[in-house]
Amino acid sequence: MNKILTLSSMVLLSAAVTACQPESSTSKNIGLTANATNHKAEITVYKSATCGCCKEWVTYLEEEGYQVSAIDHDNMDSIKTKFGLTDPKLHSCHTAIVDGYVIEGHVPANDIDRLLNERPTDIKGLSAPGMPMMSPGMASRTPNDYDVLSFTDSGDIQVYSQY
DSSP, X not given: OHHHHHHHHHHHHHHHHHHTSOGGGSHHHXXXXXXXXXXXXXXXXXXXXXXXXXXXXHHHHHHTTOEEEEEEOSOHHHHHHHTTOOOGGGOBSOEEEETTEEEEESOOHHHHHHHHHHOOSXXXXXXXXXXXXXXXXXXXXXXXXXXXXXXXXXXXXXXXXXX
C-alpha cells in the first residue's frame, strides 16, 4: 500500500510541476514565442528625407509587424561608417539596425526574421546591395532576381538568400 501511495504521490507531483511550467517552455511554443518577439523587434532605419524607396521599405516593414523608427539623415556615408559598413560593394540607400545587426538596403522581412531567429554570432549584418528592382520597397513586395548577402566584421561576404 505504501508503494502504491508513494507512486501515486509522485505521479501527482510530477503532473503538478509540469502544469506549472510556463507555456513557452514547451518546444512547440518556443518557436512561436521567438517568432512573435521578432515581429515586435524595434528597427531603426537611417535614410535620406527625399528617398521614396526608403519610405516604401519602412512602410513594408511596418506592414510585416516591425516597430520602425525612421531617422532622416543628410550624410548616409557617415551612418554606414559608424555601424562598420565600410565596403562600398554592400552599400544601398538606407541602413537599419535591429538587435545589434546591420541591415543594409532592401532586405526582405523573412531574411530579417531568419537572422533574428538564428542569431548567428559570426554575422554583422545583411545587405541587398544597390537598389534591386524586384525587392520590397522597390517594384515588388515579393523579392525576385537578386541576392541578399551576409557580411562579417572581418569583411567576409556570403550569399545569405537568393531570389
